[in-house]
Amino acid sequence: MLGTGIIKGLAVTAKNLVGSYHDPERFVTVQYPEEPAPVTEAFRNFPFLVYDAEHDPMGSLRCVACQICEKECPPQCIYIEKSKDKKPDALSKPQFYPAVFDIDASVCMSCQICVEVCPFEAIKMDQVFEIATADRFEGLLLRREQLAKSNEYYHQIHPTEAAAVDARLAEQKRVAEEKAKAAAAKAAAPKPAAATPTPSPVAKPPDESRRGQQGEGGLKPAAAPGAAAPRPPPPSA
DSSP states (O other), X not given: OTTHHHHHHHHHHHHXXXXXTTOGGGOOOOOTTTSOOOOOTTOOOSEEEEESOXXXXXXXXXXXXXXXXXXXXXXXXXXXXXXXXXXXXXXXXXXXXXXXXXXXXXXXXXXXXXXXXXXXXXXXXXXXOOOOOSOSSSTTEEOHHHHEEEHHHHHHHOHHHHHHHHHHHHHHHHHHHHHHHHHHHHHHSOOOOOOOOOOOOOOOOOOHHHHHTEETTEEOOOOOTTOOOOOOOOOOO
């Protein structure tokens, strides 16, 4: 019948129009940007750097400037300069830190490879995507201070992942502390006393009776014991 499709379409529209006054789930229009659209926990956009201490963000960055993410980044949008000195990390171990850490957001493709290769849980994916600017070069070059965000913020956007990361870091810290205690106890333990050397036996001097029998030609044979001395011949008649 001619016009059947139009009638069905109008019926669906009328049904949704009337239902929108009774069912709040039918309010599909969001007043953006006044009303931001919710994002899921798995949503990711651009990377950020995690720090642990609120009072010292730059001094508590987890990043140790190993530059693995810089080498593995497919579009090469990460630039890192390693520091000359070292600072203690979360495990109280002296580590280098990034003197410069820049990410070019105009090149980044949000692949998350930098997060996957980081061995220190220092770089994570953010959910902020509203970074439009009139300056497409300097304005989209994110510096270290712009990238640094707290661990509490990480828990807000990725609570499940952040809890698992904290558990791993706590276990690593516990193992490191146990090793340090064992090493300190071993160093403080008394060392065993050194063994007293035993003097070697001294050779005895030769017997006096044998010494008297030695002459210039060497050792002379001793007289047989009990042998009588020779008698003089009898006088002739």
